[in-house]
Amino acid sequence: MPSRRHAIADDLRHQISSGHFKAGERLPSEAQLATQYAVSTSTLRNALALLQGEGLVEKIHGNGNFVRHPLRRITYAGGAAAPASWATFSAHLRMIAQTASIEVPSHLSTLLNVPPRSNLTEVLFTTDEGRKPRGLAYIYIPRDLAPATRSVVGQITVRPPDARPVLVEVQERVSARLPTQAEAGTLRISPTVPVLSLTRVSTDATGHVIEAASLVLPGDAVDALFTTRFATEERNSKE
Amino acid sequence: MPSRRHAIADDLRHQISSGHFKAGERLPSEAQLATQYAVSTSTLRNALALLQGEGLVEKIHGNGNFVRHPLRRITYAGGAAAPASWATFSAHLRMIAQTASIEVPSHLSTLLNVPPRSNLTEVLFTTDEGRKPRGLAYIYIPRDLAPATRSVVGQITVRPPDARPVLVEVQERVSARLPTQAEAGTLRISPTVPVLSLTRVSTDATGHVIEAASLVLPGDAVDALFTTRFATEERNSKE
DNA sequence: GAGTGGTCTAGACCACGAG
DNA sequence: TCGTGGTCTAGACCACTCA
Numbered sequence: 040m041p042s043r044r045h046a047i048a049d050d051l052r053h054q055i056s057s058g059h060f061k062a063g064e065r066l067p068s069e070a071q072l073a074t075q076y077a078v079s080t081s082t083l084r085n086a087l088a089l090l091q092g093e094g095l096v097e098k099i100h101g102n103g104n105f106v107r108h109p110l111r112r113i114t115y116a117g118g119a120a121a122p123a124s125w126a127t128f129s130a131h132l133r134m135i136a137q138t139a140s141i142e143v144p145s146h147l148s149t150l151l152n153v154p155p156r157s158n159l160t161e162v163l164f165t166t167d168e169g170r171k172p173r174g175l176a177y178i179y180i181p182r183d184l185a186p187a188t189r190s191v192v193g194q195i196t197v198r199p200p201d202a203r204p205v206l207v208e209v210q211e212r213v214s215a216r217l218p219t220q221a222e223a224g225t226l227r228i229s230p231t232v233p234v235l236s237l238t239r240v241s242t243d244a245t246g247h248v249i250e251a252a253s254l255v256l257p258g259d260a261v262d263a264l265f266t267t268r269f270a271t272e273e274r275n276s277k278e
Numbered sequence: 279m280p281s282r283r284h285a286i287a288d289d290l291r292h293q294i295s296s297g298h299f300k301a302g303e304r305l306p307s308e309a310q311l312a313t314q315y316a317v318s319t320s321t322l323r324n325a326l327a328l329l330q331g332e333g334l335v336e337k338i339h340g341n342g343n344f345v346r347h348p349l350r351r352i353t354y355a356g357g358a359a360a361p362a363s364w365a366t367f368s369a370h371l372r373m374i375a376q377t378a379s380i381e382v383p384s385h386l387s388t389l390l391n392v393p394p395r396s397n398l399t400e401v402l403f404t405t406d407e408g409r410k411p412r413g414l415a416y417i418y419i420p421r422d423l424a425p426a427t428r429s430v431v432g433q434i435t436v437r438p439p440d441a442r443p444v445l446v447e448v449q450e451r452v453s454a455r456l457p458t459q460a461e462a463g464t465l466r467i468s469p470t471v472p473v474l475s476l477t478r479v480s481t482d483a484t485g486h487v488i489e490a491a492s493l494v495l496p497g498d499a500v501d502a503l504f505t506t507r508f509a510t511e512e513r514n515s516k517e
Numbered sequence: 518g519a520g521t522g523g524t525c526t527a528g529a530c531c532a533c534g535a536g
Numbered sequence: 537t538c539g540t541g542g543t544c545t546a547g548a549c550c551a552c553t554c555a
Contacts, residue, residue, distance in 0.1 A: 042543070044469075045459045068521065079545045084522085089469075092456035101521050101552030114451075211504045212353075215454035215472035215497030217331035220284045229523080230283075230328075233454040233472030233497065258454030258472065265450045265504045281524070307540065318526045323541085340533035340540050468542080 047076050047086035055095055055106055066096070066104040088231045094259040098229060107259075113173055115237070115256060115263040147179060147251065165225065172226045173260055178252040212238045213263060218255065226257050233258040286315050286325035294334055294345055305335070305343040327470040333498040337468060346498075352412055354476070354495060354502040386418060386490065404464070411465045412499055417491040451477045452502060457494065465496050472497040 041049075054060050066072065073083040087104060090096040094112065097105045148154070159181050166174035218226065218234045226234070237254040256263070280288075293299050305311065312322040326343060329335040333351065336344045398420050405413035457465065457473045465473070476493040495502070 041459060044543085070521090079547085080522095081546090082544055085543090089456055092472075094455075098522070099553085100523070102554075103521065209506045211506075213452055213474065213502040213504070214500075215474040215495075216333075217328055217470075217472060220280060231456075231470065233331075233456060235452065235454040256454075261453075263452040265452070265506075267448045267450075267504075267506070283524085309540090318528085319541095320527090321525060324524090337541070338534080339542070341535075342540065 043076075043078055043082050044085040044089060047072075047078065047083065048089040050076075051086065051090060052093075052095065055090075060106050062106050062108045064106050065102075066106065068103065088229070091229065091259060092232055097259075113256075113261045115174075115235075115254070115261060116266075171260070173257065175222060175225055175255040176252060177254075178250060180250050181248070209239060209241045211265070215258065218257075222255050226255070228257050228259065235261060235263055237263060282315075282317055282321050283324040283328065286311075286317065286322065287328040289315075290325065290329060291332075291334065294329075299345050301345050301347045303345050304341075305345065307342065327468070330468065330498060331471055336498075352495075352500045354413075354474075354493070354500060355505075410499070412496065414461060414464055414494040415491060416493075417489060419489050420487070448478060448480045450504070454497065457496075461494050465494070467496050467498065474500060474502055476502065 051060075051066075060066060067075070069080055069083055069087070073080045076083060087096055087098065091098055094107055095109070097107050099105060159179050161177065161179055164174065164176035164178065165172055166176070214236045215233050216236055217230060218228065218232070220230065222234060223230045223232075228234075235254075235256040235258055237252075237256065239250075239252040239254070240248055241250045243249050290299075290305075299305060306314070308319055308322055308326070312319045315322060326335055326337065330337055334346055334348075336346050338344060398418050400416065400418055403413065403415040403417065404411055405415070453475045454472050455475055457467065457469060457471070459469065461473060462469045462471075467473075474493075474495040474497055476491075476495065478489075478491040478493070479487055480489045482488050
């Protein structure tokens, strides 16, 4: 038996996909919709939270609920993918970086494989699409590898410069969770919208960590895409 | 200013990490906790939903809220990773597969790059750890490639058999969202727990799709890990 | 200031699990 | 059957946006 919230979400979803509500349009107020469906405001808000989590609806505090433009999902390109998949979006994205030199936090010293209290460079990225934040990234780089400046505009992430150490392996761990209050505030999403939490560790041939990054991406607007190519000659031997 | 739910979640988080509440232990009932923190039950439940989304707490309907064993996160291994990372978990996982021959659904014909109404094999996997569902997978394979039986126990996913067509590229698209009601029911998670939604498409050298899979993994128990290795000789030329 | 969504309350009633 | 969590109600009050 379907719960009320899902029934309402289904109905609204149909009205959106059928074009009754068009992209960019503002929905009736939550109070109106609640009356219309004969439910309490909380239940109606739960229904909207589902659609919001699917990226169909965008809530704007103090203004209204809006139908999202569906095709505008941003893609984080991981794996061996060339940055080419970024090209179509890069024009819309603006990145702001704050660089700081810090002592390695205790919880990162094991991850980065550096001695405790050594220095490293922390880069905090916020990525915006128009006025909307679309990404939050903490990147940590050993001090001796950090370049003075980095060209980053147009990509949500930076690869370590492939000049000096040879990049051998990148591990990216992805999880889905609810945002912390700070993340929800910075990304301007409601606490009920899931985020993709991505931890990336790049190592060189000697096993030293070149870069560690922690990314938080709002699940309603951003996907992550991992592409793996297998060389046709190099058949993967089963072990 | 921190909201009540986050303040309560922080406090409970500390009590868990400090060992005041131990792994496997049952928390006081929601009514008790609500009284203790002097909030309504809804607010307290919102706080618990946060911890649940982080994988710290497991809610069991009709029984109670339990502190999760922290180290037991399952990892979905994507990218070029060897199945080795599965070894430690495989003993705990049990997989059930249902195979059916179906006509290709319209929304999949473009994805699979097969003519509409052609036949393909659908495999529905449910993965369990003990009594808990930990994964839900729909895998579609063109009929002529589908083997009669597949050895799948111990892995949450199957790779297409590397016998016949040579696998060239795997694309995995990951997003974080809230589960549908059906998914929440099957995975036995609450609708507020985010899921990792993963779409995998494997193609051979000719661009034909060998396999398409749609996985839904509960965010509170499963991570996805993507490993990319760069051959040291093969320097990635920047284009 | 008017109207919007965000948080929270103090309940009611239902569904589930264990004894 | 009893105690648990799950859903929902009908509000109150606050925070934000826009005119």
